[in-house]
Amino acid sequence: MDALARYIEQRNLQPGDRLPPERELTAALKVGRSSIREAVSQLSALGIVEARIGSGTYLLRKISADTVYMPLSVSADGLAEALLMTLEVRRGIEIEASIAAARRRTEADIVRMRDALEEMERTHHREGGSGKADFAFHMSIYDAAHNPLFRQLLEQMRDILDRFWERPFDRNDFAARSFPYHRTLFDAICAGDTAAAAEETRKILDVVEEDIRNMRP
Amino acid sequence: MDALARYIEQRNLQPGDRLPPERELTAALKVGRSSIREAVSQLSALGIVEARIGSGTYLLRKISADTVYMPLSVSADGLAEALLMTLEVRRGIEIEASIAAARRRTEADIVRMRDALEEMERTHHREGGSGKADFAFHMSIYDAAHNPLFRQLLEQMRDILDRFWERPFDRNDFAARSFPYHRTLFDAICAGDTAAAAEETRKILDVVEEDIRNMRP
DNA sequence: CGACTCAAATTGGTCTGACCTATTACCAAT
DNA sequence: ATTGGTAATAGGTCAGACCAATTTGAGTCG
CATH class of the missing domain: 1.20.120.530 (GntR ligand-binding domain-like)
Structure with a gap:
């Protein structure tokens, strides 16, 4: 995930931009597609990225080297x-x-x-x-x-x-x-x-x- | 991810508990291992779960049906x-x-x-x-x-x-x-x-x- | 009896290649 | 210019193999 985040940052991608297809990222980052998919999956869980089937994966929020991720979860009853x-x-x-x-x-x-x-x-x-x-x-x-x-x-x-x-x-x-x-x-x-x-x-x-x-x- | 979260909730797993191995979860949730891995990967990005190689995947915080996830990412100048x-x-x-x-x-x-x-x-x-x-x-x-x-x-x-x-x-x-x-x-x-x-x-x-x-x- | 050693089993991590389905792009017919 | 269908594209899923770290436990030694 860090490698993918770094990739996004170095290319200076902006919110709304489309990431390269997963099959191309495998070549760029020199890892298998599974690893790419897990990285994208994590970024998507963090709300950084949105994957649209058939279309591509799009950047939702700007990230940089010193972006701090802090996922919160809250549960209550009633x-x-x-x-x-x-x-x-x-x-x-x-x-x-x-x-x-x-x-x-x-x-x-x-x-x-x-x-x-x-x-x-x-x-x-x-x-x-x-x-x-x-x-x-x-x-x-x-x-x-x-x-x-x-x-x-x-x-x-x-x-x-x-x-x-x-x-x-x-x-x-x-x-x-x-x-x-x-x-x-x-x-x-x-x-x-x-x-x-x-x-x-x-x-x-x-x-x-x-x-x-x-x-x- | 939702299916896995529901599974954790129904088994009433507590923080610290170990999840079944991925290869068993494929049978329990009736999906391939890739899908299990992506779900675990997302939960881990959200800080719900921690995967320790060679040991297993452990629940970090309690979740329930009405858990709301609010992933935040802050980027600033440093x-x-x-x-x-x-x-x-x-x-x-x-x-x-x-x-x-x-x-x-x-x-x-x-x-x-x-x-x-x-x-x-x-x-x-x-x-x-x-x-x-x-x-x-x-x-x-x-x-x-x-x-x-x-x-x-x-x-x-x-x-x-x-x-x-x-x-x-x-x-x-x-x-x-x-x-x-x-x-x-x-x-x-x-x-x-x-x-x-x-x-x-x-x-x-x-x-x-x-x-x-x-x-x- | 306890402590150490080392090999086997377990488990998450990665790679490959195949196939599915939704979307998009393109081209031809109207 | 619009429409309709087809091919290419892209993410989603599955299966099987292998890697590396950890755990386990049998066996050994003190």
Whole structure:
């Protein structure tokens, strides 16, 4: 796997690029196809690479010599419990991301966040658009933290939550309750007020927690 | 990989247990050995399993049907940057764990934390013992949070940090600087003071951050 | 009786070559 | 220009052989 990672790095392959076919890599790396396949298999388990049958193997994320791989696995019993536990962890990460964003946001970050926020304010009463705008706003905050781990982790945790969370019956109501905190969070990050950024983030996630608590049948 | 994970789960294998040899698994799962090897290879990349040549394949961490795998890869300008990024995430999680512990600690939790803390105070000047006692104290806090995700995540993040972090030359000095905050953290958790628990946790991790910043070669 | 030695069995690691299936590319007919 | 089918391509799986490290256990020696 290290040899393959080094190969990818030396060729300076970018996310989206296609790797050479396995049968060619055997020649390039001077190992059998089984070894190539195991290396690709490991990189694919780590989410670095995606193998599409009939098409090829594609690079998903940039790697370099000093990339550190840290696979995490979590298990819990009971869906609602698992969601609440996951949310509690996510709250910690998300608050720290907001604090980091308040410390490190640049002018460009502020523009991106404001655009996303205003898009959100325009569409928060509508049906479908609200979700996407909310997503974009939070992503812009994660990026403003200038620590790619935040986006990577929180994006995945949102995916997990979305997969299991039965949306509240009245999604508009949910959006309305969490809505006001988004503007204050944006203001806090712009002002570099880490304490306020943490507090507003906490409020937003409290609304989510409340909804999960009410979802049980 | 899913089939193999299901197999491990159904047999209720525990961390440390040995999996059947690959040649037997081919019969059990009714697939060729290549497929078994790729599955093992992926689980090993995820840190679930460790293959020892000549000996066998051993389970490292417990998995279950609702285990969520979140492989992360961090690339930064050098190892120190990557470690600082992961530490920032860990800080968020660890602070939230301390807050949860301050809210939910029971009498039994307090006893365990006090025992670990006093063991730490007895050994913090010695050479080897200090590390283990520190580990035990923090684990007792994670458990006091009554959210198993905290322990799973933070235990793994500590493992990862330890793997790459060149210990400070003077480990005693490091222990001495972070030492006083441990007692105040314990007091805050006992008193149910969430704000103080968060603050003391932040101080402890600031010491770690400082050491990583000074480690560059 | 215990400790050491060494060979056989066990187990993961690698290589080869074959075949399957999904995808893609290409070319001819419409 | 569109369509339809065919060939080439690429990943997925299987089987069998061999390699190298480890473990095991019988045999030997002190």
